[in-house]
Amino acid sequence: MDISDRNSNFLPILQRYPGSVAARIGTDSLAIIAREEGAAALYKGFVPKVLRLAPGGGVLLLVVEATLNAFAKALGPPYV
Numbered sequence: 639m640d641i642s643d644r645n646s647n648f649l650p651i652l653q654r655y656p657g658s659v660a661a662r663i664g665t666d667s668l669a670i671i672a673r674e675e676g677a678a679a680l681y682k683g684f685v686p687k688v689l690r691l692a693p694g695g696g697v698l699l700l701v702v703e704a705t706l707n708a709f710a711k712a713l714g715p716p717y718v
Contacts, residue, residue, distance in 0.1 A: 671679050
């Protein structure tokens with residue numbers, strides 16, 4: 639098998655997706671997952687991700703509030 643034979647396997651894909659190949663393959667993949675496994679399969683892992691990100695968001699909020707309060711006390715009335 640030479641190189642031209644291996645590349646010919648990709649020709650139908652490139653002809654099917656003339657524009658942005660990655661974007662169209664991605665949307666096709668989403669459609670296939672939704673069709674074969676159901677729409678709920680698109681949200682697998684959503685809850686663990688939210689549970690992983692929520693504490694970081696809480697810490698960020700606390701740091702921002704503490705920083706704003708520290709600057710308000712240090713800079714005086716116009717910034718309070």
